[in-house]
Amino acid sequence: MIFIQKGNEPISLTRYKKQPYAYFDGCNKDDIRDKLLQEQGCLCAYCMRRIDKEHMKIEHWYPEDKLTEEGKLDYGNMLGACAGHIDGQKGKEDTCDTHKGNALITVDPRDRNTLNKIKYRSKSGEIYSEDPVIQEDLNQILNLNSQGHRLPQNRKAKLNSVINELNRKIPKGIWSKQKLEAFISKYSEPDKDGRKNEYLGIILWYLDKKMNCEKPVG
Numbered sequence: 001m002i003f004i005q006k007g008n009e010p011i012s013l014t015r016y017k018k019q020p021y022a023y024f025d026g027c028n029k030d031d032i033r034d035k036l037l038q039e040q041g042c043l044c045a046y047c048m049r050r051i052d053k054e055h056m057k058i059e060h061w062y063p064e065d066k067l068t069e070e071g072k073l074d075y076g077n078m079l080g081a082c083a084g085h086i087d088g089q090k091g092k093e094d095t096c097d098t099h100k101g102n103a104l105i106t107v108d109p110r111d112r113n114t115l116n117k118i119k120y121r122s123k124s125g126e127i128y129s130e131d132p133v134i135q136e137d138l139n140q141i142l143n144l145n146s147q148g149h150r151l152p153q154n155r156k157a158k159l160n161s162v163i164n165e166l167n168r169k170i171p172k173g174i175w176s177k178q179k180l181e182a183f184i185s186k187y188s189e190p191d192k193d194g195r196k197n198e199y200l201g202i203i204l205w206y207l208d209k210k211m212n213c214e215k216p217v218g
Helices: 011-017 029-040 096-100 132-141 151-169 177-188 200-211
Strands: 057-060 078-081
Touching: 011 029, 029 057, 029 078, 057 096, 078 096, 151 177, 151 200, 177 200
Parallel strands: none
Antiparallel strands: 057 078
16 A cells, blocks of 8 residues: 545536535546546555556545535545456455445555555565554455455565566665665656556565665565
């Protein structure tokens, strides 16, 4: 999971909210999806898998069923999430918003303080937290270690590819802070199509540990 800086809502949403009896299902959701993809680098707000306009959900971080119609139109509460299913079928391996349902969680991609409590295991790719509330959010409510979706394995494979690139470009043992900062900047930037690296959270976590001379958790 990575920090999402929320921007201004789409102009079409601003205009629509001025209409009497405006409600969420009546707004231009395509414009909302476009803006969410831009803000998030085409990554799911929770699992960091690739999403696109045809394969994403508009997620309300504060549960939609607890909001008024006006509250449902608050763009600041909206995030882009993956479909969360395997082969389009609902099941125990569902993840992210689909698994979360109407649960209220603490971990929030818009809040750096909660994101700072997220850690990874470099050998397995598992995501976890020493904060018991956030640990429950990650593993039980969002199901971000789903084996059916191979989330830990995919995160580990992505991390391995980054480590291999570092070893090719920088002699092992000479990973200076300046060079690591350059890699952090490189991996954080979206490509020419606005897409960020899948599973970016584990990459940035690992490079930050290296830069601060800390041993990543095994």
